[in-house]
Amino acid sequence: MDAEIIAVGTELLMGETQDTNSSWIGQRLPEFGVELKHVTIVGDDLQRLTSTVNLAWERSNLIIIMGGLGPTLDDLTREAIANMLGEELTTDPDLAKWLEDSFARRNINPMPVQNLRQAGVIPSSKPIRNSMGTAPSWWIEKDNRILITLPGPPRELTTMWSTEIAYRLKEKLPGQKILSKTFKTIGLSEAAVDEAVNEVYKIEGLDFGVYAKQDGIYVRAIAKASTEKEASKTLLKAESIILQSLNDYIWGTGEDYPPEKAGELLAQQSLTLAVLESCTGGLLGAALTEIPGSSKYFMGGMITYTNDMKIASGVSSELLNNFGAVSEEVAKEMSVAACKRFNTDCGIGITGIAGPGDHEGIKAGTVFIGVNTPRSLTVTKHEFPSRRPLVRNRAVTAALLQLIKALNS
Secondary structure (H helix, E strand, O other): OEEEEEEEOHHHHOOOOOOOHHHHHHHHHHHHOOEEEEEEEEOOOHHHHHHHHHHHHHHOOEEEEEOOOOOOOOOOHHHHHHHHHOOOOEEOHHHHHHHHHHHHHOOOOOOOHHHHHHHEEOOOEEEEOOOOOOOOEEEEEEOOEEEEEEOOOHHHHHHHHHHHHHHHHHHHOOOOEEEEEEEEEOOOOHHHHHHHOHHHHHOOOEEEEEEEEOOEEEEEEEEEEOOHHHHHHHHHHHHHHHHHHHOOOEEEEOOOOHHHHHHHHHHHOOOOEEEEEOOOOOHHHHHHHOOOOHHHOEEEEEEOOOHHHHHHHOOOHHHHHHHOOOOHHHHHHHHHHHHHHHOOOEEEEEEEOOOOOOEOOEOOOEEEEEEEOOOOEEEEEEEOOOOHHHHHHHHHHHHHHHHHHHHHO
């Protein structure tokens, strides 16, 4: 099945908003045996949008249209699909009632009249209610094609896909069993990972890929066969090679998320955590507090970007003079100082050169991470690719993985 994604919004064309939805959906389509052939961004213009949808309908079996489902006059996805299919757009009374009730629960009464536009349907569409917002999706099956609309806000889109769309799509796949697994690694370059697992490419019935992410290099294997037993056999063969080749570098699989796992362990062991960050500039604290309920175990942190701030937070000036800010000794001292400063059980200290250039003879991408727990005090050295965003994000992942390892020991 060939797929096409259409991302709708002039703000995407103008660069005011980044299109993260297309890549998110694109990463998930192979799990369904679907090959993504085209991704198009189109502005809020009815004629151009209708033309784009018509072209997608002519050349693709699965069309996913994201955005343009809001209540304003420039939200034109519904109108464009209606024009393309030659069907009349009418108001669904059940959807209208659902929208009115949604606004009433938020103490907005009466509902703005413009929101009734979101209750629009055509005869071919099956509306799917949005649990996170007011923009329902459409599911259309016609002429051996499937067309799906999704709300533009990423949180709404991902929830709608995970809870409403994915299982419907899986039911429509023509007699093919698909099993997939993603392995998440850190510590090797994309090329090095690819070289280590090159034998996997030779396995028949397997779609295989290696790609770089902010938190490391991902390896994804997708087995397709006529029976689940055959698909499982193929996937296990790939998994065996991957684990044998990359075992020391794999930090997780599937939806594993280091901040969540670290938080679970801290909560289970009734431990508290504080952080001192230099090159990551608060990203570690942001990752930890992204998890709901993190205030139970995360007490706080400091961005100690300069030597003066490191000293103010409790790092010895003598240590800084003798070893330099980017050193094993200072990372260790920062993790201890974090505990003392915030009166916590555990502390993390991160110091490094985010790049892009080297500094005082230290290579860009060099990061030292100290992790202090009631049972251990460890320091690790990392050499990440010298691209600033990658250094900072991978340092956060490495720090959390180091903490997880310490808590599991």
